Amino acid sequence: DQQVKQNSPSLSVQEGRISILNCDYTNSMFDYFLWYKKYPAEGPTFLISISSIKDKNEDGRFTVFLNKSAKHLSLHIVPSQPGDSAVYFCAALVGGADGLTFGKGTHLIIQP
Amino acid sequence: DAEITQSPRHKITETGRQVTLACHQTWNHNNMFWYRQDLGHGLRLIHYSYGVQDTNKGEVSDGYSVSRSNTEDLPLTLESAASSQTSVYFCASSDRGRDTQYFGPGTRLTVL
Numbered sequence: 001d002q003q004v005k006q007n008s009p010s011l012s013v014q015e016g017r018i019s020i021l022n023c024d025y026t027n028s029m030f031d032y033f034l035w036y037k038k039y040p041a042e043g044p045t046f047l048i049s050i051s052s053i054k055d056k057n058e059d060g061r062f063t064v065f066l067n068k069s070a071k072h073l074s075l076h077i078v079p080s081q082p083g084d085s086a087v088y089f090c091a092a093l094v095g096g097a098d099g100l101t102f103g104k105g106t107h108l109i110i111q112p
Numbered sequence: 113d114a115e116i117t118q119s120p121r122h123k124i125t126e127t128g129r130q131v132t133l134a135c136h137q138t139w140n141h142n143n144m145f146w147y148r149q150d151l152g153h154g155l156r157l158i159h160y161s162y163g164v165q166d167t168n169k170g171e172v173s174d175g176y177s178v179s180r181s182n183t184e185d186l187p188l189t190l191e192s193a194a195s196s197q198t199s200v201y202f203c204a205s206s207d208r209g210r211d212t213q214y215f216g217p218g219t220r221l222t223v224l
Contacts, residue, residue, distance in 0.1 A: 036215075043216050099145045099213075100145075105154055
């Protein structure tokens with residue numbers, strides 16, 4: 001049973017527009033959420049995180065929103081740039097224990 | 113600069129052979145993790161360690177072992193490689209009390 005779900009395997013967005021990547025989770029014990037970006041043949045790179053006590057965290061062009069009642073988080077990228085084309089993984093953690101639980105990833109393609 | 117490295121980057125082996133993948137980090141992080149990435153599964157946790165002499169099993173630990181004799185290294189051993197262990201393997205580390213994990217570049221392992 002998948003505890004972290006990214007239901008969109010791919011997403012195509014025009015350069016300069018907003019990219020919205022979605023993630024749902026089922027385990028209510030998760031209290032920390034992270035987004036990673038991955039290019040081919042490289043390791044995942046940490047992008048942004050949010051604690052369950054917050055509903056929004058912003059870092060430059062990247063904003064993560066958390067809706068605990070809906071068990072849903074989203075990553076907004078504004079404006080989208082060609083270098084943002086990558087696979088984005090949503091991950092969740094229970095109190096720092098037992099490693100990260102990952103979604104299957106969403107391949108974001110930024111169209112010129 | 114502090115970093116996390118993995119070696120080899122690519123490995124081809126035969127069924128039944130013992131294989132060891134190396135992971136080395138220079139951040140002096142206490143926590144280290146091994147994940148595997150397969151199509152359709154995202155990243156899944158194999159083993160992890162919270163410090164020297166500490167090791168724990170993750171979601172997909174069967175057929176793998178780790179040992180932690182110092183802070184910097186967490187080698188992953190496949191005791192008898194199987195074709196089902198063909199995958200890309202990622203090592204990660206995080207600091208004590210911090211949840212963000214930083215990943216190495218990965219090792220692509222093919223078992224023939």
